[in-house]
Amino acid sequence: MSALLSVRGLTAGYGGPPIIEDVSFDVEPREIAVILGPNGAGKSTVLKSIFALTDIASGKVVFGGTDLAGCDTSAMVRIGISSVPQSRNVFPTLTVDENLDVGTYAAPPADKAETREKVLQLFPDLRKKLNQPAGELSGGQRQMVALGRALMCEPKLMLLDEPTAGLSPAYLERIFDLLLDIRETGVTILLVEQNARQALQIADHGHVLVNGRNFVSSTGKALLADESVRRSFLGGAAA
Amino acid sequence: MIDFINFYLFPALAIGSIYALGAVGISMIFGILRFAHFAHGDLMTMGAYGVLAAAAVIPVYPVFLVPFGMVLAIALALLVDRIFYQPLRNLPTIYTVISSFGVALIFRSLVQLIWGSQNQVYGSGGVRPPLILFDTFRISVLHVQAVVATAVIALLLHLFLSWTRTGRSMRAVSDDPELAKIAGLETEKVVRWTWIIGAALAAIAGLFAGMDTNAHPNLGWNLLLPMFAAAILGGIGKPMGAMAGGFIIGLAEELSSYPWIGDQALISPSYKTAVAFVIMIVLLIVRPQGLFKGRLL
Amino acid sequence: MTELSGLFFYFVSVLIAGGIYALLCLALNIQWGMGGLFNAGIAGFFAIGAYTSAILTTVETDRHLGGFGLPIFAGLAGAALFAGLTGWAVAKICVRLKSDYLAMASIGIAEILRLVIVNESWLTNGSLGLSGVPRPFDEYVSGRPADLVFLAYVWLIVLIVYLVAMRLYDSPWGRTLRAIRDNETSAAAAGKNIEKFRTQTFVIGCALMGVAGGLSAHYFRFLSPAATDPLLVTFLVWVMLMAGGSGNNRGAIVGALGIWALWSVTEIFTNRLPPELATRSSFVRMLLVGLLLQFVLQRFRSGIVPEKSPPLRFRNEPGDRNIKD
Numbered sequence: 001m002s003a004l005l006s007v008r009g010l011t012a013g014y015g016g017p018p019i020i021e022d023v024s025f026d027v028e029p030r031e032i033a034v035i036l037g038p039n040g041a042g043k044s045t046v047l048k049s050i051f052a053l054t055d056i057a058s059g060k061v062v063f064g065g066t067d068l069a070g071c072d073t074s075a076m077v078r079i080g081i082s083s084v085p086q087s088r089n090v091f092p093t094l095t096v097d098e099n100l101d102v103g104t105y106a107a108p109p110a111d112k113a114e115t116r117e118k119v120l121q122l123f124p125d126l127r128k129k130l131n132q133p134a135g136e137l138s139g140g141q142r143q144m145v146a147l148g149r150a151l152m153c154e155p156k157l158m159l160l161d162e163p164t165a166g167l168s169p170a171y172l173e174r175i176f177d178l179l180l181d182i183r184e185t186g187v188t189i190l191l192v193e194q195n196a197r198q199a200l201q202i203a204d205h206g207h208v209l210v211n212g213r214n215f216v217s218s219t220g221k222a223l224l225a226d227e228s229v230r231r232s233f234l235g236g237a238a239a
Numbered sequence: 240m241i242d243f244i245n246f247y248l249f250p251a252l253a254i255g256s257i258y259a260l261g262a263v264g265i266s267m268i269f270g271i272l273r274f275a276h277f278a279h280g281d282l283m284t285m286g287a288y289g290v291l292a293a294a295a296v297i298p299v300y301p302v303f304l305v306p307f308g309m310v311l312a313i314a315l316a317l318l319v320d321r322i323f324y325q326p327l328r329n330l331p332t333i334y335t336v337i338s339s340f341g342v343a344l345i346f347r348s349l350v351q352l353i354w355g356s357q358n359q360v361y362g363s364g365g366v367r368p369p370l371i372l373f374d375t376f377r378i379s380v381l382h383v384q385a386v387v388a389t390a391v392i393a394l395l396l397h398l399f400l401s402w403t404r405t406g407r408s409m410r411a412v413s414d415d416p417e418l419a420k421i422a423g424l425e426t427e428k429v430v431r432w433t434w435i436i437g438a439a440l441a442a443i444a445g446l447f448a449g450m451d452t453n454a455h456p457n458l459g460w461n462l463l464l465p466m467f468a469a470a471i472l473g474g475i476g477k478p479m480g481a482m483a484g485g486f487i488i489g490l491a492e493e494l495s496s497y498p499w500i501g502d503q504a505l506i507s508p509s510y511k512t513a514v515a516f517v518i519m520i521v522l523l524i525v526r527p528q529g530l531f532k533g534r535l536l
Numbered sequence: 537m538t539e540l541s542g543l544f545f546y547f548v549s550v551l552i553a554g555g556i557y558a559l560l561c562l563a564l565n566i567q568w569g570m571g572g573l574f575n576a577g578i579a580g581f582f583a584i585g586a587y588t589s590a591i592l593t594t595v596e597t598d599r600h601l602g603g604f605g606l607p608i609f610a611g612l613a614g615a616a617l618f619a620g621l622t623g624w625a626v627a628k629i630c631v632r633l634k635s636d637y638l639a640m641a642s643i644g645i646a647e648i649l650r651l652v653i654v655n656e657s658w659l660t661n662g663s664l665g666l667s668g669v670p671r672p673f674d675e676y677v678s679g680r681p682a683d684l685v686f687l688a689y690v691w692l693i694v695l696i697v698y699l700v701a702m703r704l705y706d707s708p709w710g711r712t713l714r715a716i717r718d719n720e721t722s723a724a725a726a727g728k729n730i731e732k733f734r735t736q737t738f739v740i741g742c743a744l745m746g747v748a749g750g751l752s753a754h755y756f757r758f759l760s761p762a763a764t765d766p767l768l769v770t771f772l773v774w775v776m777l778m779a780g781g782s783g784n785n786r787g788a789i790v791g792a793l794g795i796w797a798l799w800s801v802t803e804i805f806t807n808r809l810p811p812e813l814a815t816r817s818s819f820v821r822m823l824l825v826g827l828l829l830q831f832v833l834q835r836f837r838s839g840i841v842p843e844k845s846p847p848l849r850f851r852n853e854p855g856d857r858n859i860k861d
Contacts, residue, residue, distance in 0.1 A: 051421070077423030085421060091414040093476075094407065102411045105404060106423025149422065275636035277576070277643075323830050333574050333635045337774065338833050340576060340639075344771055345826035351819040460767075464647055467640045509655045516644040523629050523637060 004029040004188050005157055010059035012049040018057055019045040020212040032179060032189045034199045037209035043192040047159045051076060051083045077106035080156035086165050089146035092135025096126055099134050099145050103152030119148045122181055140171035160191035176202050200224045245377045247497045253382035255489025256389035260444035261462060262469035262481040264437025270413035270476030271433045274332040277339040279441060280459030281346035286312040286442025287449035287458055288354055294361055301361040301450060302384060308442035316438035343460065350456045358453040385447040392440065393482050400478060405432050413476045465515035471522050474529030488515050548683050552755055554796040555690035556748050560773045561788035562697050563744035569783035570710060571737035572717035576639040579769040580646030581742045583653060584622055585615035585749025587660055590669045590759050601659045608672045612750045619746025620739045627738035631731050653761045665760030669753050690751055697744060701785045713737060775825055778832045783843030790841055
């Protein structure tokens, strides 16, 4: 099975010294892959570099056989990658429905109404809020709007930057369940997570970064069982 | 009371609609491009003179010639954006503010160079007798036209922003340019539409302002401050708020010179501009996000 | 011989006005070059200074407020005080907001002041203006040599302000300012009270603009609302600083002299044109100055004498984001 996304020797930053160096990993189709690591390891930078939001010094990102070098963000969306940033990920004065609609502009789905219906089936909570400005929703609901917006262009791959940041434990569980549901619909997910233990429980693969470099990559289960990973990143006590 | 309505309220609504049309553009540009456009008043002047030039050749009522002014203003706005503002977009926005300040001067000297600095009237229109309603209300035809045009434009703009793809994209970019980019929206297209709409409305406002008195090179510059006040009042990035703000500023300015106490004007008419300024300052102190929950940039 | 001395005194007059512009440029450099504050109402603060100093130093008259017949030094001090106070009020309201608001408010202040000057005859004698404004050392010299004395007076003040500005630039205060200008967030994180520093910067700059206004009133001995044409003064000073090199005090002076020389020399030519062309050509000059500013902004942002270290570079702040494409 060939990888959907292949990152090779990626070195990137924001104009200054590189934040990530020589990072490589693969994401298989229809899997959930999670990037883990301590604060400041450059996890978000990896996502941003894939989405052409950083200065890439060297390395290569290949998506479905296409080299992404020179692609701008709207081209990315057109070929099937969508991205949800960590904070400020909804348009606050636009209604929930309008937020979803904006998601289709760069890459219109074949049947907009049908896609919208599918998305609303994933997030039934949003049905009652369709005409409410997204900025008035709770944090968890906003996260759903953001995920919904990113799904509206029917992506093959979703890049999620800490989708559970700032959410209550109850919502955290729901978001992780939703990610499994999204994977069921055939979408591949690459996410960055702070809640490493829970993330690894749903992830097919995990990639641990330390100081902007690859530290270890393996399956979710294997990483959960790995003693050194557990000690360093999963917060002490055994599960 | 009748005098109040005829000589203060009606003109106030007319000047309010001029401010409203100008302030919409300022508010949208501030919301989407993130800078205070100091050349917006002079863009209005350009629109007014565009019609003036057309009126010299085509002998019809000048309001029918407004497309000429709109085309001129749109072309100039797109041109200055392309050659002056766009290259500065990756710098702090204050550079673009300075640049627009320079563009204001460029526009004005062009007007003076081409059309001279004297006052000019819209020839073929002539002075029309006012409309008289119920034998008591007298209102100038031009003022009616300005208010009606503004109301129609407000409605169309609202529909455009709520229901069209471009309109929603504009609101999205205004809300959060970074996220708009991540969502794959074409920012430059949104910017182009912002200029087209802003400049078109500025030209209409400029024409009404010019026809209400006469066309002169400082026409738009003199309206800039009240329009900024209107845009802040309405809340930056809220086009409908800016419209309302325009009317409020217009009313405040005109009504402040009504003899509310005794028979002296409450505030001397020569300080009308100061009224707008004071409103702006008070807003900046107590409620910089504007009346209608706009964003504070 | 008279031709030659005529030329010489023309040169002197250009240098005097150039000195006044140099002062304005130094003042703006403190606000913009060091503090990153956009003042679009330079003419307003200039006007306050001019009228304050004129009212304080003219002999008593019933045509306007005063005069108080005070010494010129007191007049200039008053000019600095009143312009500084006005600047303080504007800054107090606007420094916490995005810089665009300061620009709007400062241009508003300039506009209001223009209205006050034209309308409040009891204070300013309206459009008739103030006359008989004294020059320093009036009692000792008169005629053309007086211009030389005034030239020295103006440039002495420019020198003092330059030295003070240099000290300010390298002082801990100046370093803090530049840190705020270049990266507001980290300066705030380092515990600097940004609003306080910005207000101080703005006030100092405005006070100096007031002094420049005062000097111009004393130079012309006469002051009318036309002398403070809001756009021209404000605009020229911005072009001067931008072309000279914002952030660099020497650049500010070089820019002021250079642009003013250009402005004056072109005036000689355009004045010789037939009247109709002469008025037109003044618009061409304005147009060219506008284009010059655009050119400097696009291709020549660091100016003739660039700021040394650190270079004038801003990081995008959260409140000041641009659309990047």
